[in-house]
Amino acid sequence: MAGPLLxxxxxxxxxxxxxxxxxxxxxxxxxxxxxxxxxxxxxGGGELAKEVAVWADEVLLVEDGALSIPDSAVYASALxxxxxxxxxxxxxxxxxxFGREVAARLSxxxxxPCATGCTSLRLEGGKLVIERxxxxxxxxxxxxxxxxxxxxxxxxxxxxxxxxxxxGSVRKVDVELPxxxxxxxxxxxxxxxxxxxEEADIIVAGGRGVEKKxxxxxxxxxxxxxxxxxxxxxxxxxxxxxxxxxxxxSGKKAKPRLxxxxxxxxxxQHVAGMRDFRVVVAINKDGEASIISVADxxxxxxxxxxxPALIRALKKRKGxx
Numbered sequence: 001m002a003g004p005l006l007x008x009x010x011x012x013x014x015x016x017x018x019x020x021x022x023x024x025x026x027x028x029x030x031x032x033x034x035x036x037x038x039x040x041x042x043x044g045g046g047e048l049a050k051e052v053a054v055w056a057d058e059v060l061l062v063e064d065g066a067l068s069i070p071d072s073a074v075y076a077s078a079l080x081x082x083x084x085x086x087x088x089x090x091x092x093x094x095x096x097x098f099g100r101e102v103a104a105r106l107s108x109x110x111x112x113p114c115a116t117g118c119t120s121l122r123l124e125g126g127k128l129v130i131e132r133x134x135x136x137x138x139x140x141x142x143x144x145x146x147x148x149x150x151x152x153x154x155x156x157x158x159x160x161x162x163x164x165x166x167x168g169s170v171r172k173v174d175v176e177l178p179x180x181x182x183x184x185x186x187x188x189x190x191x192x193x194x195x196x197x198e199e200a201d202i203i204v205a206g207g208r209g210v211e212k213k214x215x216x217x218x219x220x221x222x223x224x225x226x227x228x229x230x231x232x233x234x235x236x237x238x239x240x241x242x243x244x245x246x247x248x249x250s251g252k253k254a255k256p257r258l259x260x261x262x263x264x265x266x267x268x269q270h271v272a273g274m275r276d277f278r279v280v281v282a283i284n285k286d287g288e289a290s291i292i293s294v295a296d297x298x299x300x301x302x303x304x305x306x307x308p309a310l311i312r313a314l315k316k317r318k319g320x321x
Contacts, residue, residue: 002030002089002147003031003086003087003088003089004031004034004058004087004089005026005029005031005033005088006035006036006083006088006092007022007036007093009099010038010070010075010096010098011094011096012051013156013199014096014156015037016055016161017156017159017161018092018154019033019035019052019055019056019161020159020160020162021121021154023166025090025123028123029089029090033056033057034056034057034059034086035049035060036060036079037049037061038062038064038067038079041065043063044063045061046170053168053169054165054166055164055165055166056168057166060082061170062078063172064175066177069183069184070184072098074180076109078177079102079106080110081176083106089147089149090149090150090152091106091150091151092121093152093153093154095116095117095118100117100153103153106151107151110151112148112149112150114150114152115132115143115151115153116132116153117153118131118152118153118155119133119140119154119155119276124144127144127146128145128147128152129144129145130142130145130152132155133272156253196245197229197254198254201227201256202258202259203223203230203259203260204228204262205219205230205231205247205262206233206236206263206264207261207263208236208264208265209262209264209265209303210236210262210263215304216230218311219262221311222260222307222310222314225311225318226258226314231252231254233247233248233270234251234270247273248267248272248273254277256278258281260281261280261295262283263283263303264289264291265284266282266290266293267290270291271290280296281297284298284299284300284303287300
């Protein structure tokens with residue numbers, strides 16, 4: 001019997017998404033689905049392991065003090081030992097910044113091919129076929145892997161969270177880990193108001209057409225009335241530390257039902273990050289802007305007139321005007 005399909009991510013939400021997609025893939029191939037939880041210190045991952053066990057055939061739990069430092073070499077070593085002992089054919093890793101580092105190191109240790117940023121996974125003709133954006137989002141590469149050991153880093157929001165319970169068990173596993181070569185000096189959490197972009201159903205984002213940082217208050221008000229989150233283009237994030245999260249190929253991987261692009265021109269990298277957006281509304285004074293060609297609806301006009309008009313209309317509809 002072929003080895004199991006293993007899934008791991010340092011982010012809980014992404015781990016659940018991988019279990020959702022991994023469940024279908026494992027069933028297609030006819031192999032068990034196993035989740036990996038790597039936790040720093042004794043008792044650190046027990047609750048998460050019990051939670052994800054509902055959606056996996058088994059959870060492999062590793063608790064070790066060496067995992068308290070985000071050293072990709074240490075995490076890759078842990079995953080490699082588990083993949084080897086389980087004789088795993090496929091390892092799915094969350095394609096976060098840290099996850100991609102770990103995936104690259106893991107593929108070297110396993111002597112297996114690796115693909116990152118995967119946005120599609122399926123079985124075709126006995127081969128594993130993946131899709132991933134290439135050339136800064138200008139194209140989509142479609143690649144086929146022979147059935148054998150491989151490491152695939154899957155982008156957030158590629159899969160839905162699992163729906164079918166598997167009700168697996170938790171097995172604690174001991175591994176030999178190297179000492180971290182990194183020293184953790186401090187941890188600072190980003191202060192983000194409202195829902196996170198990755199989880200928001202509605203996003204209102206501003207670009208260079210928004211002339212001043214203070215003018216984002218209009219977008220915040222509009223997003224609040226819609227029940228959504230505020231984002232921005234990469235250019236805005238680079239120019240201001242007030243906006244740490246941006247939409248685009250190198251930014252947050254979101255999948256909103258509604259995306260309102262305000263004063264965003266539509267650079268290739270930004271549009272590439274919008275592939276899974278359901279409804280796109282663009283507001284731009286330039287009728288030839290690239291964003292217009294990919295929008296489902298658009299308004300050609302001055303955002304400083306259009307956005308306040310939308311706010312007034314929504315307030316009137318809600319009876320708060």
